[in-house]
Amino acid sequence: MIKFRQVHLYSEPSSSTLDIDEVASYVKNMLGCDVDVREEFFTYFLTPDKIDYIANKIVATKVFDPRKPFTKHEPTPIEIEFEKKVLTNPMKRYLGILYDGFELQTIFDELIPSEENNLEHIHIAFTNRLVCTHSENDSRYHYRAIICGYPTLICTSGIVEAPAKPKEFYFLQQYYASMGNMNLDEVKKKFEGRFIDYDDSRLTEVVKGYVTQGLFYYITGEPFCTKKQCRLLNAHWQEDLIESQVNNGNLCQDHLKILNDFKTII
């Protein structure tokens, strides 16, 4: 059980419905520790002299073949220029490029200054980049909404893309595509409410759950719970995500007890 004193949350300006101050209040009430809200992670830490260096490192984490374990990509000048644009414009959301979550996490870690780079300071950074991690179970990459560790990375696009939408959604999408209809909005409309979309009004509530999971990783070493009624459920389906985070939004009795024990020692 790690006794951290301060939680730092970083904003994610491309997600218009994410109220990071509300998330901070939630964490403060839950843990009773100091919580502060900072600008977007790279805006806060990245100095102009390091932009080229960090852009280069981020490009090197790109994943091209989801069926193969990570191999470092050799950045090209166009990719580096593109990444610099992403770094300096966090308001814009560019999707479609996959990054290895653990490799990306080390870049975030590198930017945290030494005086804050210890377990008394917990950093929870958000990214709109699509992150994935390679699983040894089925030897392929999977989208992720959270990368636990130091710092914790929460991927707002991963919240939309990682937990699967209802099966029927994909059947209909495939049917529409086979008919040459690429207007995904029509498909989305038919399943409205059954998954978290970009700029979803429920995003803040869902993020509270992922932040809680990130913090439990430090408290117990295990961020997830198998109970569907617990906020720590590692939801593989959007409908489970909505149920555990939006409709329920509480911890199970076992994790509530762990939380109360933790609060007595900090």
Next chain:
Amino acid sequence: MPIFAKVGEKEITRAIADMFHETLIDYADADVIIIGAGPSGLMAGKELASMKFKTLIVEQNNYIGGGFWVGGYMMNPVTVRAPAQKIFDELKIQYKQVADGLYATPGPNACSKLISAACDAGVKFLNLTKFDDLVLRDKRVAGVVVNWMPVSALPRNITCVDPVALEAKIVIDASGHDSVAVKRLMDRGLVKFAGMNPMWVEQSEDLVVEHTGEVFPGLIAAGMSVTETFGLPRMGPTFGAMLLSGKRAAEIAAMKLKEIAHVKVR
């Protein structure tokens, strides 16, 4: 009284041969050679020729236009998303708005007008001409090696026909999924080739335009070649990114040409 003028076979043959050879001789040394006469290649060609650069497009098929004749699934309406309808306006292509930000027009209408605009601007074409290799000089691309397309379709032992080389200050690879020029550089270990990821229309179009650029000195990737080169998601049957990528490729080529000393501007 005959309707048509009295002209013999030999005059007709000489007219065809003279005109063809005039183009071949004149454009054996072009400012820009574009590989592929699909929407991105045509758009790049039209823009460059409008700026008075000597522009030659080589196309392996007999017909010009690539996939722009057909929208998808053998249905000919083609779609673009805003702001690409401005190119329809510019080319005087009539279209209709089918949804917020989505525009459609019959493929033959859009494709024929784009071809016509390219011809009017002064683009020359060598169709039935297959890209064979790149001319590399002083660590930059300096032209293309081509052959008659039918040569490649016949057994090598009965078609031992050597190709010919055409020089250019800039080559644009607009060969679509084949990405023939980029692949040639990859074969030599000069660029990395990532391959295309699964279809994601909403995101891939922005990424294609953003990644359009010089992938090796003297070689610019445009259109679907960009997707292939940088491992971006497929975009499906919508053409806005093809048109805007072609336009951006032309802007980059024009900038590079101006940087090259002794550029020949007609």
